[in-house]
Amino acid sequence: MIALRRRGWPHRLPASGARALIASAITVLASFGTGGVAMAAIAPAPVSLTDITVHGGSLTALLTVRASGTPVSLPAGSVTATVGNADAPVTLQPVTAGRRATTLLVDTSGSMGASGMATVAQAVNAFLASAPPDVLVGLVSFSDRPHALVAPTTDRGAVRRAVASLKSSGETTLYDGIFTAIAQLGTIGDRSFVLLSDGGDTRSRHTLSQAAEALTSSGVRAEVVGFKTDESQDSVLTGLAQAGNGSVASATNPTAVDSAFTAAARALSSQVRVQLAIPKGLSGRQQVTVTAHSGNHYWMAGRTVDLGAATAVDTAPSSAPATPAAAPVAPAAPRAAFSLLGMPWQLAAALAAVFLGVVGLVLALVSPMLKSARTKRVDSIEHYVNGTTPAAQGVPVSPSQLSNTLVELGEKVMEGRESTSRTMALLERADLPWRAGEWAVLRVVAVVVGIAGGLLLLHASTGQMVFGVLAGVVAGLLLPSFILRFAARRRVKQFEAQLPDVLNLVASSLSTGFSLLQALDAVARDAAQPAAKEFSRALAETRIGADVDESLERMAERMDSENLRWTGMAIRIQRQVGGNLAETLRTTAGTLRERESLRRQVRALSAEGKLSAYILIALPIGLFLYMNLVNHDYVSLLWTNLIGIGMLVAAGVSLVLGIFWMRKVVDVEV
Structure with a gap:
């Protein structure tokens, strides 16, 4: 027989039962040393101490037992505790x-x-x-x-x-x-x-x-x-x-x-809920151990508590995290960002945008009515001279008047800018019948749509929303210009591809006895777009007194066509020194076809290199986006760690240099 005395439990057990209990105790102590969670004598049943508070000379905590089957009942006397190395009286309270x-x-x-x-x-x-x-x-x-x-x-x-x-x-x-x-x-x-x-x-x-x-x-x-x-x-x-x-x-x-x-x-x-009487003389950080048993199940839970500060501090491994002893403070669900007048900055920005939009709309509607007496008299005289009827007083402003006001505001913004002439040349080259003010209004609308799209796609956090706004602004500013340049370049390529056939048509007309203007008129009537429209415009200029050479030169500048410049130069030389213009145009058309054939051959030979460049450029970007989607914590080190930020900057610089280098390799001028 082996005698066992443990915290007021005097029992005498058979040797086999004592061995089983000692084995269970060893398991309990081993699990307590590794995580503060005990294992049951028969089946694992983890426990935890939470809601720990220290008040005066007592400590209160909630003991939770997770056991399978029916709920565990812990009667009085089944729970003991120690604080530090001293036994602490335990009182059970209704949970x-x-x-x-x-x-x-x-x-x-x-x-x-x-x-x-x-x-x-x-x-x-x-x-x-x-x-x-x-x-x-x-x-x-x-x-x-x-x-x-x-x-x-x-x-x-x-x-x-x-x-x-x-x-x-x-x-x-x-x-x-x-x-x-x-x-x-x-x-x-x-x-x-x-x-x-x-x-x-x-x-x-x-x-x-x-x-x-x-x-x-x-x-x-x-x-x-x-x-x-x-x-x-x-x-x-x-x-x-x-x-x-x-x-x-x-x-x-x-x-x-x-x-x-x-x-x-x-x-x-x-x-x-257990209440422990803290032994006298104990203060500061102390180990609190609570032991409970029900039938032949035994559980043990331990926490380190700062008795002076009344907070729980965990010194065990991560399997048993610490719990605050005083009333715990729960963090806010999303971290509050900058606020204005008690509201989030996103809501304040949205309200400000709505306010500015309403103010702009009201000003646009009211500004035509806010005219001085002098302006009204001048308008009356102009209406009388032009034979039009003055607008009735008090008539609401129509949507067309509002759009005209916005376009006029855009005209004032674009007036005097260096980029306005280039923009108008691109609009004319792309065959878009827009004024500078209309283009300015379109850019503003694109920025607004870009910001709205960025906020719609990236709204999970404040940082992502800021990035979405910046990306929307950049997209709204750059995308319209990119589309305009693309449309202009596409129309120029179509014109260049049609030019050899147009020259052959002019040469054939000249060979049949037509004059140069009659030959150009045939091109305006029979050629495909955009060549028909451009030659029709040049022909219209000659009919109002412009020289045909000057009209062709303006068309070459308008379409930014080097081939048409050469053609105009050939026509000017022929008209000055004489010769067979039809044969000159046929020779020019043949030269242009050979250059286009060579250009297409070079494009075909460099297609593999261009495709490789596209893949090499897209691969790191696509891999970054994929890794950010499937393993965000791993990729986030690139912008949350100083070394990662340096690596990200170095990677971006290397990618830009690689793009320029590969572009020079595959770009062959003909």
Whole structure:
């Protein structure tokens, strides 16, 4: 027989029973040394100490036992404790005396599907049926963004109705959902959430490390249910459970999900609030150990508590994170950005934009009416001279007048700018019948649309929204110019391709006895666009007195055609020195065809090099975007770490240099 005395438990057991108990104690001590969580003598049953407060000479904590089967009952005398190396008297208090709240944190992204939503509804019903009636239950879902659907309440019907209306769609914002759940639970009493997710996250504004830190600092307990574990990120779920001083359970089918939710509800029924009398002479950081037993199950939980500052500090490994002893402070769901008059800066900016837009519209509508008496008299004289009827007084301004006002404002902005002449030349070359003011209004509209598109696509965080606004401004400023240059270049290429046939048509007309003007008229009538329109314009200039050489030269400048300049030079020389103009034009057309053939041959030979350049340019950019999508934490080191920022800058410079170098290699002038 072996005598055993342990904290007031005088028993005499048979040798075999003592050996079994000693083996269990060794297991308990081993697990306590590695994480502060004990293992049961028969089956693993982790425990945790949360909601720790120190007041005067006593310490109060909530002991949660997660055991399978029926809820665990811990009667008086089954719980003992030590503070430091001294025994501490334990008093059990009703757990219902304090506030207990839990939030169901549900993944509703597109990966869940309709079957996943049915599983969620069934599991939530099982949880609500097993949870103690005094526990406040809330609901938070997360897909493209987190949504706090139901605040913690004892109305189980409200939670069931909200769960029944959940739909699966969009991306996943797991980490943002954790911040929302922490904020919803508040800072008072025992707080926990039950998370159902596969651990994936595709567009949160927060990171895994930030979510884990928020769980540790807030004291919220995390009960994690890993759904579809074949596709889940187990390390993420385990890290969240450890940071939240909770547990993680794998569930690959609806039955397993129901069991996991039911176990989380029974853990709430297995809670007991313990009050320890702190031994005299102890202060500062002390190890608090609580031991409990029920039947032949034994559990042990330990925390390091600062008795002076009344806060819990974790010195064990990450498997048992620390919980604040004083009323924990839950971080805000998204970190509050700059605010103006109590409102977020995004809302303030939107209201300012709406205000400026309304003011601009009112000014545009009212400005035609705000005319001086002198201006009205001058307008009356002009209307009389021109034979038009003056506008009636008091008639509302029409949309055409508003557009004219905006265009006139654009004309004033474009007037005197160096780029205006180049812009008008491009508009004329692209055959776009726009004025400079209309182009300015179009640029402003493009900037507004770009900003709206950037905010629509990138709105997950403040940084992304700022980047979206900047990207929208850049796109609105550069994209119209790029499209205009592309349209002008495309029309010039069509004109250049038609020019040899046009010259042959003029030569044939000259050979039949037509004059040069008659030959140009045939081109205007029979040639394809854009050659027909341009030669028709040149012919119209000659009919009002311009010389044909000057008309062809202006057409060459307008179309920026080097071939047409050579053609005009050949016609001018022939008219000065004489000769066969038809034969000269045929020779010129043949030369142009040979140059175009050589240009196409060079383009074909350099196509492989250009394709390789495009692939080499797109590969690092595409790989960066893909890695940012599938492993954001890994890629984020490039802009959150000084070395990473240097690498990113070096990579960008190298990419730009490579683009210019490859462009020079494959660009062959003919």
